[in-house]
Amino acid sequence: MISARAWDDARRLWGFQRMGHEARACSVAVGLGSHDLGVADTAVGLYRRGMMPLIVFTGATSRTTRERMPRGEAVHYRERALELGVPGAAVLVEPRARNTGENIRFSRAVLEEADVDVSSVLLISKPYEERRAYATARKLWPEVEIVSASTPMSLEEYVDSLQDAHLVFDMLVGAVQRLLIYPEQGFMISQPLPKDVRAAYERLKREGFTSRLVPGAQGGA
Known part of the structure; x- marks a missing residue:
């Protein structure tokens, strides 16, 4: 006990761990893959509020998600978003990242390849990893503004x-x-x-x- x-x-x-940032409109949202589908649900909620025109879901699989998300965390997140009504054109997938650093670096590369102009990122993570995600993004993507978000709970x-x-x-x-x-x-x-x-x-x-x-x-x- x-x-x-x-x-x-x-x-x-x-x-x-909660950064206390107030969600605001950003160039793009990046949803960090994990076992927690709440990240996708929160991204959808923010999209419906007009906080961003585009979402990138990032993540491969890990030992904790291999069975639950066999097609990869980012793919399952995208499927969840589409089920909830987000148009497919508004969701990009980064399927290779296996840690937070790769989440940031690979998402950045996906956006550059898609020729998306990014000045601010709504970074969506598990509630207990807001601060870690923020600190990683500030290190690896210092030229953009980072706004941390997670499921309020x-x-x-x-x-x-x-x-x-x-x-x-x-x-x-x-x-x-x-x-x-x-x-x-x-x-x-x-x-x-x-x-x-x-x-x-x-x-x-x-x-x-x-x-x-x-x-x-x-x-x-």
């Missing part, structure tokens, strides 16, 4: 959607670790980690929420 203190710490990490709602609190806590801890180690590796910009967030992260590690950590890395297990 997960302790009340661990839930409090996880809520702190969850809140920190609480930690408890997200846990209910996956029915696995331990996994969600593991993913939250892993996302914070990457904010600590990836800037030094050139994968994203550096962002300050508030003391209370760092303390919550360290406590959750000590309680064993470590399956999504990068092994042997600074800030790791």
Whole structure:
């Protein structure tokens, strides 16, 4: 059973990962592939609100999506968007990316090949990875404005959607670790980690929420 203190710490990490950007009209949206079809649903909702004329869905498959999305994350996202009424001409697919850096670089290449002029990007990710996605995009695509977005929901709602609190806590801890180690590796910009967030992260590690950590890395297990 997960302790009340661990839930409090996880809520702190969850809140920190949300960038708090207000959605606004952008040149294009980029939806980052994952196990979470909510990314596609959120992209469709923003498209209906007139926030962008074009969506790029990006992502191949991973060990967690291979069975659920055998045709690839981006392809399944596109299919979902079309089912919800988005016209096919408004959705591009980038089917090769296997990490966040590739999501950004390969999507950028797809848009350049399509001769799309991009000055701003509505970057749509899982709720607990807004900050990581933003930091990666700012590093790899610095000349465009990045507006972060995700499905508006609480930690408890997200846990209910996956029915696995331990996994969600593991993913939250892993996302914070990457904010600590990836800037030094050139994968994203550096962002300050508030003391209370760092303390919550360290406590959750000590309680064993470590399956999504990068092994042997600074800030790791």
